Amino acid sequence: MKNCRIGVYICMCGTNIAKIVDVEAVAKFASEIPNVVLARSYKYMCSNPGQEMISQDIKENKLNRVVVAACSPNMHERTFRNALRSAGLNQYLLEMANIREQCSWVHTDTIEATEKAKALVYAAICRVELHEELENMSVNMCPNSLVIGGGIAGMTAALELADAGNTVYLVEKNNHLGGNLARVDLTAPYLYSARDLLTEKITRTYNNKKIHIHLESKVKDLTGFIGNFKATINSLNGIPSEKNKSIEVEIGNVVVCTGYKEFDASRIVHYGYGKLPNVITSFELEKMIRAGRIETKDGKIPRYVAIIHCVGSRSQEFHSYCSRVCCMTALKYAHEIKSANPDSYISDIYIDMHAFGKGHEDFYRRSSEAKTLFLMYEKGDRPVIHKATPKDDCEMLIEVNEKLSGEVIEIPADLVILMVGMEAREDSREVARIVNISQDKEGWFIESHPKLEPVATTTDGIFIAGTCVAPKDIPDTVAQARAAAARILARIAKERIEVDALYSEVNEKLCSGCRLCNQLCPYSAIEFLEDKKQSHIISALCKGCGVCVAACPSSAIKGRHFTDQQILAQVDGLFGIG
Amino acid sequence: MPVRVNPMFIDDLYHFGAEDVQLCYQCGDCSTVCSHADDVYKFPRKSMRLLQMGLEQKLETTLEPWLCYYCGQCSEQCPREADPGETMMSLRRWLISRYDFTGIARQFFKSRITEIFAITIIALLTGTFLLFYGFSGGNIHIYDGDGAFLPSPFIHKFDLSVGAILAVFLVINAIHMWYLVMVKGTLFAIPWWLYIKELYQLPWHFLTQKRYSECERKREHTFYMPWMIHLGLMLGYVTMLILVMVYIEELQAGPEIHWQVHIFGYLATIGLIIGTIYFIRSRFKKHYIQYKKSHGTDWVFVVLLFIIVITGISQHVFHRTGLLEAANITYVVHLMSVVPWLLRMPFSKWSHLIYRPLAMYLAAIRRDALVRQVSILNSYPVVIK
Numbered sequence: 001m002k003n004c005r006i007g008v009y010i011c012m013c014g015t016n017i018a019k020i021v022d023v024e025a026v027a028k029f030a031s032e033i034p035n036v037v038l039a040r041s042y043k044y045m046c047s048n049p050g051q052e053m054i055s056q057d058i059k060e061n062k063l064n065r066v067v068v069a070a071c072s073p074n075m076h077e078r079t080f081r082n083a084l085r086s087a088g089l090n091q092y093l094l095e096m097a098n099i100r101e102q103c104s105w106v107h108t109d110t111i112e113a114t115e116k117a118k119a120l121v122y123a124a125i126c127r128v129e130l131h132e133e134l135e136n137m138s139v140n141m142c143p144n145s146l147v148i149g150g151g152i153a154g155m156t157a158a159l160e161l162a163d164a165g166n167t168v169y170l171v172e173k174n175n176h177l178g179g180n181l182a183r184v185d186l187t188a189p190y191l192y193s194a195r196d197l198l199t200e201k202i203t204r205t206y207n208n209k210k211i212h213i214h215l216e217s218k219v220k221d222l223t224g225f226i227g228n229f230k231a232t233i234n235s236l237n238g239i240p241s242e243k244n245k246s247i248e249v250e251i252g253n254v255v256v257c258t259g260y261k262e263f264d265a266s267r268i269v270h271y272g273y274g275k276l277p278n279v280i281t282s283f284e285l286e287k288m289i290r291a292g293r294i295e296t297k298d299g300k301i302p303r304y305v306a307i308i309h310c311v312g313s314r315s316q317e318f319h320s321y322c323s324r325v326c327c328m329t330a331l332k333y334a335h336e337i338k339s340a341n342p343d344s345y346i347s348d349i350y351i352d353m354h355a356f357g358k359g360h361e362d363f364y365r366r367s368s369e370a371k372t373l374f375l376m377y378e379k380g381d382r383p384v385i386h387k388a389t390p391k392d393d394c395e396m397l398i399e400v401n402e403k404l405s406g407e408v409i410e411i412p413a414d415l416v417i418l419m420v421g422m423e424a425r426e427d428s429r430e431v432a433r434i435v436n437i438s439q440d441k442e443g444w445f446i447e448s449h450p451k452l453e454p455v456a457t458t459t460d461g462i463f464i465a466g467t468c469v470a471p472k473d474i475p476d477t478v479a480q481a482r483a484a485a486a487r488i489l490a491r492i493a494k495e496r497i498e499v500d501a502l503y504s505e506v507n508e509k510l511c512s513g514c515r516l517c518n519q520l521c522p523y524s525a526i527e528f529l530e531d532k533k534q535s536h537i538i539s540a541l542c543k544g545c546g547v548c549v550a551a552c553p554s555s556a557i558k559g560r561h562f563t564d565q566q567i568l569a570q571v572d573g574l575f576g577i578g
Numbered sequence: 579m580p581v582r583v584n585p586m587f588i589d590d591l592y593h594f595g596a597e598d599v600q601l602c603y604q605c606g607d608c609s610t611v612c613s614h615a616d617d618v619y620k621f622p623r624k625s626m627r628l629l630q631m632g633l634e635q636k637l638e639t640t641l642e643p644w645l646c647y648y649c650g651q652c653s654e655q656c657p658r659e660a661d662p663g664e665t666m667m668s669l670r671r672w673l674i675s676r677y678d679f680t681g682i683a684r685q686f687f688k689s690r691i692t693e694i695f696a697i698t699i700i701a702l703l704t705g706t707f708l709l710f711y712g713f714s715g716g717n718i719h720i721y722d723g724d725g726a727f728l729p730s731p732f733i734h735k736f737d738l739s740v741g742a743i744l745a746v747f748l749v750i751n752a753i754h755m756w757y758l759v760m761v762k763g764t765l766f767a768i769p770w771w772l773y774i775k776e777l778y779q780l781p782w783h784f785l786t787q788k789r790y791s792e793c794e795r796k797r798e799h800t801f802y803m804p805w806m807i808h809l810g811l812m813l814g815y816v817t818m819l820i821l822v823m824v825y826i827e828e829l830q831a832g833p834e835i836h837w838q839v840h841i842f843g844y845l846a847t848i849g850l851i852i853g854t855i856y857f858i859r860s861r862f863k864k865h866y867i868q869y870k871k872s873h874g875t876d877w878v879f880v881v882l883l884f885i886i887v888i889t890g891i892s893q894h895v896f897h898r899t900g901l902l903e904a905a906n907i908t909y910v911v912h913l914m915s916v917v918p919w920l921l922r923m924p925f926s927k928w929s930h931l932i933y934r935p936l937a938m939y940l941a942a943i944r945r946d947a948l949v950r951q952v953s954i955l956n957s958y959p960v961v962i963k
Contacts, residue, residue, distance in 0.1 A: 374603070405627040
């Protein structure tokens with residue numbers, strides 16, 4: 001390519017790269033390639049002096065292409081694009097060669113690694129010559145939001161958004177707000193009443209004029225793209241009433257907080273749930289506590305109460321994950337039962353005591369002080385519940401191979417509480433399909449990045465919060481709901497949103513209208529123009545994944561920034577051709 | 579067969595001093611820091627666990643509590659303040675009550691009032707009997723020889739009969755202990771010759787308390803102090819007991835006492851007085867962790883012993899200075915505290931004088947037998963079908 005003036009920057013990344021790759025040799029090699037004006041190495045290219053060096057070179061040496069050989073573009077492409085922009089150069093005229101994750105970190109031979117780094121740099125140079133100037137798109141941001149799920153997460157997000165003056169459509173499947181938290185009496189570890197927590201939220205939600213509550217409803221369809229979604233809300237019972245009819249709303253963002261359902265304890269035969277009358281689940285106990293009397297099926301006050309942890313959780317057979325809230329909830333039960341019946345004896349049968357949160361360790365200690373008997377069983381070696389004989393002074397006997405003493409013991413019990421874990425709801429698959437997000441193997445919704453993007457999803461404008469993402473407690477759920485709301489509010493405040501220029505385009509002259517691409521697109525970004533009999537890509541929806549580009553039999557689709565020519569040049573460069 | 583958990587047991591042990599055992603979460607720090615815990619005798623951790631779960635049948639057959647001398651390092655180390663040292667002490671109290679077939683020990687440990695009441699009754703009965711005897715045949719102005727208020731041949735017989743009662747209780751309880759540990763609680767064969775092989779352990783541990791000195795090795799600042807004082811107190815006590823039981827007539831024979839008896843008497847007195855003062859002071863000052871908590875019976879133990887020592891010395895001083903009336907009266911008071919003290923022995927902490935060396939002896943036999951059993955098992959090839 002003529003008139004190309006390329007600057008090549010080799011980063012040492014401290015010693016991360018320089019330890020294995022001879023960066024000076026790579027720089028020298030690059031400087032000898034045609035069109036390369038200069039090649040430099042530097043300790044930390046991403047640092048401020050590093051970035052300034054690049055923008056200064058662009059200005060002084062009239063560079064019009066830049067190659068940075070450093071880490072993964074996931075890490076710093078944005079940084080270097082900014083450096084180009086600040087020097088007045090289009091940000092898409094940058095190419096990164098990943099010589100850290102794909103070279104220095106995975107190789108031990110210095111000579112070979114240096115050769116590989118040279119090949120990667122050469123490939124990047126070949127590619128960058130064909131880069132084009134692209135401009136980001138800007139689209140309108142509709143200030144309305146849709147919140148799916150009316151539990152603590154949904155209400156928190158809705159209130160946060162509505163309090164800032166935005167319209168919120170809150171869709172709840174049940175005939176009341178509150179979700180799973182409405183089934184709970186007190187909360188661990190501070191023993192706040194769940195009812196108090198909820199009543200305030202529910203009242204505020206009902207009183208907020210900006211929140212449109214749709215009870216006994218579900219979202220049937222969601223089309224459009226970030227800032228410009230259209231959602232269809234249907235009444236669940238199929239009878240559209242005055243208050244509750246099928247409507248279509250315009251929204252800019254969606255928060256999904258559909259929550260969890262509890263594990264079905266009858267799946268574990270050892271525990272005899274459903275057969276033994278006094279084996280109950282944690283939610284059944286909550287019901288008793290809220291009714292004000294903890295009793296056996298015969299109406300007696302239980303003298304011996306046993307609590308079994310990890311029912312459905314942390315097992316290869318059912319769910320391998322930890323449900324996170326059950327340990328503290330179990331301690332809460334110990335506390336509540338002991339306060340209700342001071343003469344009762346509580347055995348807490350657990351695998352590990354997970355007391356990781358604020359105040360949890362103290363709560364555990366207090367439970368020990370109250371003489372809760374903690375008994376440990378081996379993961380995979382579940383306790384077995386038998387019916388006691390009339391000779392015994394209890395209803396049931398629980399046989400456990402107690403891990404800490406190494407003894408096989410039997411624990412007397414009149415009432416057994418199974419701490420059922422959390423699992424994804426049956427309808428989560430349907431929700432995921434409608435809002436176009438992914439699920440993991442357990443059915444939980446997948447976040448965009450497990451650590452850095454905990455509430456965003458791979459679909460722009462769709463956020464997830466609370467226990468539909470993974471089991472979590474109330475503080476974490478509320479934090480996520482507020483985080484999702486904050487992300488949305490930041491976007492609403494901008495009024496318009498920039499969308500990456502990496503999208504595909506259909507060349508109308510070449511498209512035969514075969515519609516092959518329409519079904520393949522994972523983002524539903526391709527529409528078929530009936531009048532022209534041609535496919536058209538909605539640029540704001542397109543993620544530039546390239547599926548349609550590869551599939552098009554007429555080569556009518558061009559992936560911007562990933563053109564055939566650019567990729568072939570890169571491949572040729574990698575093999576030293578060209 | 580699974581062992582039945584007894585959640586109520588922990589409440590029972592509370593009266594024996596195990597107040598914090600429920601806090602233990604089985605980290606095992608206590609066993610790590612302990613000089614005596616090993617692969618065969620896993621304490622205090624395992625004992626704490628059995629106690630928490632209330633596995634009474636397992637606990638009554640263990641020797642572990644006796645292998646602990648309560649140096650207190652486990653309690654210092656415990657991250658949960660579950661006080662393993664005091665728990666072992668409480669288990670020893672419980673075991674004493676468990677070995678005791680009469681049930682008296684249990685009452686004493688559970689109620690301080692019962693114990694003090696019993697002591698007072700015995701003391702008053704003794705006093706009444708002695709005064710009655712003294713005034714009916716003797717002269718309050720004569721201390722020894724003819725016409726003495728309490729003549730030494732009479733006191734000798736009196737001592738021996740109290741000693742016999744004491745011995746009967748102790749022997750029966752020791753046999754009960756042996757039965758629980760070696761018969762009920764041992765699932766492997768114990769060859770008879772091991773009882774002979776390890777016999778030396780009995781006098782060795784009785785006279786040296788060597789394992790107690792090992793407890794102190796990790797502490798640099800105390801110079802084996804608690805061990806030396808404890809040993810001194812015990813040796814002083816035993817010497818005095820022998821002198822009183824065997825040489826009482828010589829002790830009271832007037833100025834012509836054999837010098838050997840004299841020397842032993844003084845040495846024993848020194849051991850006793852230093853020991854009692856040290857332990858009373860420690861229980862008040864609580865400067866070592868093992869003295870932080872004192873059970874009611876601990877106070878009765880040291881205070882009663884102190885009274886015995888003081889009256890014993892005063893009686894001697896009054897006798898030598900010619901205040902014979904005072905000497906006779908002090909003698910009565912002395913015996914009023916000695917008799918309940920001796921009769922209380924099988925039902926109190928004091929009985930560890932017998933149980934502890936016996937436990938060392940039985941523990942050594944069990945360990946040998948276990949090693950033998952394992953080597954026998956290992957010598958057979960394992961066939962997996």
